[in-house]
Amino acid sequence: MTAQPLSNPSQLIIRNSSEQMSCLDHLLVVGLPGDQLVPHLLSDGVGRITALTRDFSDWCRLQCQLEQYRQRFSLTFAPTLSGEFTQQVDGVLLFLQKSKQLIDFWLAMVLSILPAGVPVWLVGENDEGIKSWKKRLQRCFGGVRSIDNARHCVLLEARDPLSQVGFDPNQWLETFTAGDDAKIYSLPGVFSHGRLDKGTGVLLETLDSPPSGKVLDFGCGAGVICAHIHALGGNCDFTLVDCDALALASSERTMQNAGCQSFNVMPGDGLPEVNDIYDLIISNPPFHQGVKTNYAVTEQFLAQSRRLLRPGGELRIVANSFLRYPPIIEQAFGHCQTLLVRDGFSVYRAMRRS
Ligand SMILES: C[S@@+](CC[C@H](N)C(=O)[O-])C[C@H]1O[C@@H](n2cnc3c(N)ncnc32)[C@H](O)[C@@H]1O
Helix, strand or coil: CCCECCCHHHHHHHHHHHHHCCCCCEEEEECCCCECHHHHHHHCCCCEEEEEECEHHHHHHHHHHCHHHCCCEEEEECCCCCCCCCCCCCEEEEECCCCHHHHHHHHHHHHHHCCCCCCEEEEEEHHHCHHHHHHHHHCCEEEEEEEEEECCEEEEEEEEECCCCCCCHHHHCEEEEECCCEEEEECCCCCCCCCCCHHHHHHHHCCCCCCCEEEEEECCCCCHHHHHHHHHCCCEEEEEEECEHHHHHHHHHHHHHCCCCCEEEEECCCCCCCCCCEEEEEECCCCEECCEECCHHHHHHHHHHHHHEEEEEEEEEEEECCCCCHHHHHHHHCCCEEEEEECCEEEEEEECCC
16 A cells, blocks of 8 residues: 655644644544654654544555554544543644534534643645634634644644533534435535435436345445435345445434434445445445546446446446446446436446346
């Protein structure tokens, strides 16, 4: 596994770590990127680091690459710190994410365990909106200042929380309805948080009669597609895969609340962890990484999905019509049928014939 180059926010942290962080005994990092920041901080003098990531591929990569630091470094793949997190920290570093609601959510989590006098640093890129965060932090902290500004990033420091209350992730769940009956629960940061995505809505329109058998939803988000199929009354056994810990927690809640007895929520970066055989593979697959279009994950998913279908099994996806997926599906399956084109989205179907 090759090491990822240091991100711009990590470079800004390293520029400041000897001054700001080298005397820390225990640093908590929330939203750790998948690069090599941790060895830099440990060699700069930070005693130990406890970190949280929402990203399954970063978690897999860092678990393996940073194995030698395990006495001084632990990394959790989860939406939030677990309830048992009671260890004292003397510094918290938070990496800005695209979703403002997610940072509010993580800040509330951090504030609920923050010992008095401990600084919270927030780092992020200008095009992620870090500049607006100085004001936003002033709503929760008595002292907020800019520490550095370079590499198209800003590092902010906040101290003296104005109030400290308990943190209950359930209070941050938003709900919406998909199709006629399916109630969806989503946490901040999850794809299409709190509302039905247009493309997903077009896909659901093509599901009028309930499928049966084993169903795999790749890139499940908040569990919209499986919850809709369950609400249609299908007798299905569901597997929901996503690389985002917040999505998996939301899907779990959605399926539990739907009263579904037979579902399995699985972390995955693509399909390599999936070994079962399915009757239906269904997806509104990802095509973005950050702000860039990234076809690689979905191209691999489409190419691999045939081997996970039983003969006669079906692949069904929705995508922006401009994305050139039909040739990839044709290459894997020998054909590709367009079921519906609406509002700039197309629903494609292919059957495994043998
Ligand atoms: C377009 S969203 C669809 C979400 C949901 N199915 C819906 O329709 O609302 C794509 C999902 O794929 C997930 N994803 C992105 N890259 C992935 C990867 N490499 N492996 C698994 N899931 C991935 C994202 O976290 C996101 O939840």
